[in-house]
Amino acid sequence: MTVMDTIFALASGRGRAGVAVFRLSGPQAGAALESLTGQSLPPARAARLRWLKDPETADRLDQALVLWFPGPGSFTGEDVVELQIHGGAAVSAAVARALGKLPGLRPAEAGEYARRAFANDRLDLTSAEGLGDLINAETEGQRRQALRQMDGAMERIYEGWRTQLIEALAMTEAAIDFADEDLPDDVGLRARPVVAELCAAMERELTRAPVGERLRDGLTVAILGAPNAGKSSLLNALARREAAIVSDRAGTTRDVIEVHLDLHGLPMTLLDTAGLHDTVDDIELEGIRRARARALTADFRILLLDARDWPVMPEALRDLTGPDSLLVINKTDLRAVEETAGLAVSAKTGAGIDHLIETLTARAEALMSSSEPVLITRQRHRYALEDCVRELQRFLAAGTDRDFELLAEDLRMAARALGRITGRVDVEDLLDVIFSEFCIGK
Numbered sequence: 001m002t003v004m005d006t007i008f009a010l011a012s013g014r015g016r017a018g019v020a021v022f023r024l025s026g027p028q029a030g031a032a033l034e035s036l037t038g039q040s041l042p043p044a045r046a047a048r049l050r051w052l053k054d055p056e057t058a059d060r061l062d063q064a065l066v067l068w069f070p071g072p073g074s075f076t077g078e079d080v081v082e083l084q085i086h087g088g089a090a091v092s093a094a095v096a097r098a099l100g101k102l103p104g105l106r107p108a109e110a111g112e113y114a115r116r117a118f119a120n121d122r123l124d125l126t127s128a129e130g131l132g133d134l135i136n137a138e139t140e141g142q143r144r145q146a147l148r149q150m151d152g153a154m155e156r157i158y159e160g161w162r163t164q165l166i167e168a169l170a171m172t173e174a175a176i177d178f179a180d181e182d183l184p185d186d187v188g189l190r191a192r193p194v195v196a197e198l199c200a201a202m203e204r205e206l207t208r209a210p211v212g213e214r215l216r217d218g219l220t221v222a223i224l225g226a227p228n229a230g231k232s233s234l235l236n237a238l239a240r241r242e243a244a245i246v247s248d249r250a251g252t253t254r255d256v257i258e259v260h261l262d263l264h265g266l267p268m269t270l271l272d273t274a275g276l277h278d279t280v281d282d283i284e285l286e287g288i289r290r291a292r293a294r295a296l297t298a299d300f301r302i303l304l305l306d307a308r309d310w311p312v313m314p315e316a317l318r319d320l321t322g323p324d325s326l327l328v329i330n331k332t333d334l335r336a337v338e339e340t341a342g343l344a345v346s347a348k349t350g351a352g353i354d355h356l357i358e359t360l361t362a363r364a365e366a367l368m369s370s371s372e373p374v375l376i377t378r379q380r381h382r383y384a385l386e387d388c389v390r391e392l393q394r395f396l397a398a399g400t401d402r403d404f405e406l407l408a409e410d411l412r413m414a415a416r417a418l419g420r421i422t423g424r425v426d427v428e429d430l431l432d433v434i435f436s437e438f439c440i441g442k
């Protein structure tokens with residue numbers, strides 16, 4: 001058994017505030033609380049008002065609300081203490097100094113609480129990621145997704161799949177281990193329909209992957225158009241600030257400019273790009289190359305046209321039209337255009353901008369909304385799930401004459417790939433449990 005340090009850290013943000021919260025976790029947490037208060041531990045999970053004193057000088061530091069969460073039912077699974085003290089730099093510093101004087105205590109490193117919670121099986125990896133995402137969530141959509149991930153919705157589905165896989169593995173191994181015994185002939189083949197169904201479910205999930213990743217990272221929308229169409233002006237109008245330089249000189253924007261927006265709870269990254277046209281200027285040409293390259297990786301594109309050019313579409317925009325593009329006609333204050341295929345706006349007067357935002361929001365929602373919890377919110381989930389599906393496909397592609405040993409290996413690898421997502425990798429332990437419930441042999 002390893003002797004764990006007891007860690008402490010300011011759990012609330014730095015700076016002046018009404019209350020600051022210290023959190024202690026580890027075997028000495030209870031003793032630390034007793035020495036700081038000079039009293040025995042309060043009842044579990046009930047707040048008590050206590051004076052905190054310096055353990056060496058007995059100087060009063062602050063009056064605090066203290067909470068005692070004995071392990072293993074705490075956030076980290078260890079003994080945890082929370083000290084709610086008065087906010088303010090000097091109070092926090094004094095309490096931190098006092099904590100540092102106590103035996104076995106040291107300041108926590110970044111992520112150490114979540115790491116201990118993971119080590120003690122209080123959190124799986126997806127829940128830990130969800131917690132991190134929740135703390136960083138800036139929009140409603142991100143908050144909802146993070147919360148679902150944190151409360152274990154994702155873990156339950158992955159673990160359910162993994163258990164089914166390991167059951168299929170047990171059936172396949174039974175065919176190897178008990179080959180000479182009195183087993184039904186088809187026991188090794190029974191895994192097949194289970195694996196086929198699991199594989200289909202995972203493939204379905206992979207096609208939904210962009211939803212979760214987009215929701216976490218945001219949707220990317222590129223604004224494209226001829227020079228001086230008003231791309232930078234439109235970006236500024238949407239962002240409600242002067243993020244990009246606007247001038248009447250064609251070729252003002254030369255590099256890709258990114259602005260992050262929150263569209264009714266959906267995160268969006270807006271890209272302003274160099275005007276697309278024929279030029280011999282090297283720098284402009286490079287800008288145009290980058291604009292096109294970025295535009296192609298964007299989730300969708302706003303093709304911006306000067307109302308005075310309408311309905312002639314500049315050459316450079318023509319090959320970018322399609323279902324992932326939205327035609328927007330700008331400068332309608334200079335020339336009115338009829339209700340057309342495009343959206344009429346004026347970046348200058350603001351006319352039509354609200355309508356554009358509504359359209360963007362609707363598009364973004366259509367791309368991102370999902371009533372079921374999304375299972376893939378990060379690249380690493382997608383990669384692991386793709387690995388898993390590859391193994392299952394290999395299993396399914398094998399003919400009936402294939403060696404059960406090799407089939408079992410495919411399933412074992414598939415289970416490992418899934419285990420990488422949640423951080424639960426105990427294939428053998430689970431296999432033992434399943435075998436013990438298996439009514440063969442005895």
Ligand SMILES: Nc1nc2c(ncn2[C@@H]2O[C@H](COP(=O)(O)OP(=O)(O)OP(=O)(O)O)[C@@H](O)[C@H]2O)c(=O)[nH]1
Nearest residue numbers: 227228229230231232233247251252253275347348
């Ligand atoms: N009247 C009017 N002028 C506009 C409107 N939008 C932009 N402009 C003007 O058009 C000119 C070009 O605007 P920019 O936003 O710099 O255009 P751009 O497409 O970013 O141009 P480049 O970066 O050079 O490709 C500026 O003088 C703007 O003030 C509009 O809706 N109405």
Ligand SMILES: [K+]
Nearest residue numbers: 228247249252
């Ligand atoms: K310009």
Ligand SMILES: [Mg+2]
Nearest residue numbers: 231232252253
């Ligand atoms: Mg510009």
